[in-house]
Amino acid sequence: MDPTAEPGRLIEHTVESNVKDPDNACRRTSGDRRRVLVVDDDPVVRRIVLELLNSRYNVITASTGVQLPELLKKHQPDLVILDVMLPWLNGFELCRILKTNSSGQDIPVLFLTGCKEKEDLLTGKEVGAAAYLTKPFYAKDLYREVDRLLAA
C-alpha cells in the first residue's frame, strides 16, 4: 500500500535509533552488536523497548511499517519486533510481506502486542512469527524471547 495513494493525509513516522550513524550501520564488523528493529505506533512502548534492549543490542524503532522495506535494506536487522494494531498496515500484514520478501525471509519476527485473543495468536503463527508476547509485558519475558531468537 502506497501511503501517497491517499492524498491529503500525512504519514507521520519516526525512526529512532541508538546507533550513532544509522546510515552506516550496515558497515559493521563481526564484533558489532546485533540489531533489533521495533515497529510500534506507541512512543511509550518504543521508548521502553529501546531502554530495555539498549544495553545489549542496537535498536532501531519505527512508528509505522510503511517504510519497512527501506528500513530492512538500510539497517539489515537481525530481529523485528512488531506491534499488531498499526496504522496503514497491521503487524500481521507486515509480517506476511516480510516473509515473502527475499531479504527479510530469514529475519525472525517477534510480536509484541495487546491482542491477546487465541485467534490473534494463531494468526501470528500462521504469518510466520517466531514468538508472541502480549502487552503489558515483563522485561524478563522480553529478554528471554529476544535472546532466544537471536541466539538461534
Place this chain on the structure above:
Amino acid sequence: MTPLRRGLPEDLLQKIRLDSLFRLTISLTSFVLAVYLWIFSFVSDLRPLALLLAAYTVPYLAAWWLASRIEAARRLLDYALSAWDILGIACAVHLTGGPNSPFFFLYGVPFLVQAFHFDMGQIRWNGLLSALSYLVLIGIHRAETSRELAAVYAGHMLFLGIMIMTAVVTVRLLRRKEGALRKNVLAMESNITLLNELNAVTLDLPRTQLQEQIAARLNQILRPFGTFARLWVHDESWRALKGIGEHPAMRPGSASYLPVRACPAFALRQPFSFSQTHGDPCPSEQFNYTAHLCLPVRSEKETFGVLLLGTYAARPWEPDDIRFFETLAHSVALTLQRKALFERLQEKITELNFSFEVGVAALATFVGSTQGIDETTVHILDNVLAILKVDRASLMLWNVQTQRLQTQWVRGTDFRIHSPLALGLGEGMAGWALQFGEPYWAEYAMSDPHYASSGQMIKSLLCVPVYTMDRNPLGVINAVTVSQPRAFSEREINFLKSFGRQAALAIENAQLHHKNRSHIEQLKELDKMKSQFLSLVSHDLRGPLTGVRGYCEILKQQARGPLTSPQADIIRQLERQVDLQERMVDDLLDFARMEKGRLSIHPAPCDVETLFKEEVEKSQAEARERDVALTLSLPAASLAPVVLDEGRIRQVLWNLIHNALKFTPENGRVAVRAAPEGDSLAIEVSDTGIGLSSDTQDRIFDKFFQITPGGSKGAQGLGLGLAICKEIVLAHRGKIRATSPGLGLGTTIRFTLPLRSALAASAPLDSREAA
C-alpha cells in the same frame, strides 16, 4: 350388412333335399297305399305302379346325391326337377283320361311348394311348363273333345292362371314383409354398431372432433337407408346452433350457424318433419331433400342439439325408420352427455389443480414475505400474472394520510410505463372496488363508466380489493389485459379474492418483518459496536499498563542509577497494581465473550503439578504482603497430565487464590489442595477468611456479585472473576462449588476436572455447548 336378396332362395341344397324328401314320402306313401289295396284285391297288379313310382322317385334321389356334390348344378337341378314334376303330372293326367282327368288339380301343388319357398323364378317356370304341358295334352286328346269338354278345358286353364297369379302375389307380399323385417333388423344392427362405436370413442377427444366423428359415422350408417345426416349442436351461449359434419349431398353455402329460435325442434324439444309437398323448408339446409326430419338430440338430463336427416327418396320414411332415427339420436345424446360429464369432471380436476396451485403460490408468497415488502409484492403480482394469464398486474396501496390509492408495484408487459394514478375512494374501478369491498371487472374496461384513465390503452381490467387482518383497507390488486379483451370467470375472480387475502397477510407480514429486521439490524449494529468498544477499551486500558510496567522494569534495571529499598518497594506495589488491573481488563473481555457465548477453551495435555506450583508461587508475594500463609499440598504420587486449557485453568487458580487472599485477614491461611478423586481431579482452595452466609454460597458465582468485606476495604474488582471461573470449569465439563461453615469461619471453593477428559486435544470447545 347383407344385401336384400333378389328372388333367390337362400339355400338351394336345402330346398332340393326338402323337395326330394317330400317326393320320396309321397311315393312311399302311395306305394304303401297300393300294397294295402293289392292285399284286399282292389288292385290286381302292383308292377306298373311300382314302375311309375320308381321312375318318379329315382331322379329325386339322384338330384339329392348330385346337389350335395356339384354346387353349380343346383339351380339347374332345381329347374329340371320342377320339369320332371310337371311331366309326371302331365303323364298322370294323360293316363287317367286326358285333360279332363281329376288328376289335373295336381298342377296346383308345385305352385304351393314354390310359393312356400318364395321362389319367383320357379313359379314362372312351373307356370310356363304347366300351361305348355296342358296345351299338349289338349292337343293329344283333340279327337275326343266335345263342346262341353272344351268349356271344361278353358275352365282348367283359368284355374291354372289363377294358381300362377296367386303364387306370384303371395311371394311378392311375403317378400315385402320380409324386407321390412330385415330393414328393422339392419336398423337395430346399425344402432348397436353405432352405440358400440360411440362407447368406444375416447372422451379425451376435443368436443368438436368428437361431434364430427359422430356425424361421420351417422352418415355411414344411414347410407343404406338413403338418408343423410347432419348434427346441429348448441354453442356455449345457447344462442346458436352449429352444424357439424359434411356429406356429399351438402351444397356449398350451406349454413354452419343457425339461431336457436330458427329451429323449432330444438326450441320445443320435439321431432319436426318437413317435406317438399307441405311445410316450410328448414332454413339450415339447401339440399332440396324430398323430406327433412329434425330430431332433438337429448338425454334425460339435457338437450345438446338437433339431428337433421334428409332424403332424396321419393317415398317418405316409414314409422319404423323414424323410430330407428330417434334411437340413433338418443344414442348420440347419450354419448354427448357422457362427454359433457367427462368435461365437467375434467373441469373439476382442473379447478382442483388450480386451487392447489393457488394454495402453493399463496404459501410461497407467505413464506417469501420474510424477504421484504418489495420481493413479496413482486412475487404476489408474478403469481397473479402466471395464474390468471393476464398481461399486467399491479398493486395499489391505500395511503391513509392522503386518503388515496396509489400504484406502488407493477409487473408484466410495459410495467414501467404507468402514470402515477392516485384514486380516491370510489374513484375509478379500483376505488369503486375498494369502497364496496367487492371485485369489479370489465371486459372492455375503457368503456366502463367507472374507469379512470391512466392514459394507457388497456382492454380488460379486474380490480380486487385487499384488506388487512383487522379489515382496514390495504389496497387493490389489478389484473390487466392489454392485447386482447377477456372475460374473468367466477372462478378466477374467486381465486384473486382469496389470493388477495393471502397477499394481504403476506404484505402485512413483510411489513412487520421489515420492522423487525431493522430492529434486529440495529441490535446487531449495537452488538458490533459493543464488541468494537470492548476491544478498543481493552486495548486502550492495556496501553497505559504497558507503559507503567515497562517503566517499572526499566527502573528495576537500575541502569539510571541505583534504587533505594523503599523505591524498590514502591515499584513492586506499582507492578502488582498493574497485574491486578490487567486481570480486570482480561476479566472484562472474558465476560464480554461469555455473554456472546464465545468463551472458548483450547485443551491440551498439561502437567498439572507444575501448573499448581507455579500459580501458587506467583501469589506468594501477595500472600506475604498480606501476612497470609499460602500453602500447596499435592498427593505423594505424582499427578498424571490432564487435558485442559492451561491458560484458562491458571486463570481459575489465580482468581480463586487471589479471592481467598483478598478475603482472609492477617495471620490467616490459604490452602490449595489437589488430589485425584475417582475419574476426576479435585482442586480445593480454602481459606480462614470471612466465610459465606448460607444464602450467598450459591450466589458468589453470579455475575457482578460482590461481597462487601466486613473490614474497612471496599470491594475490589468487577465481581466477574468467579463467574468467569465457573464458566471455564463448566467448559471443561467440571463442577465448581463454594462451601462455608458460616460467616467468619472461612470458605472452601472446590472444583473438579475430568481426568479422562472427553475433550479432544485439538478441538476447541464452546463454553455454552459444554455448559
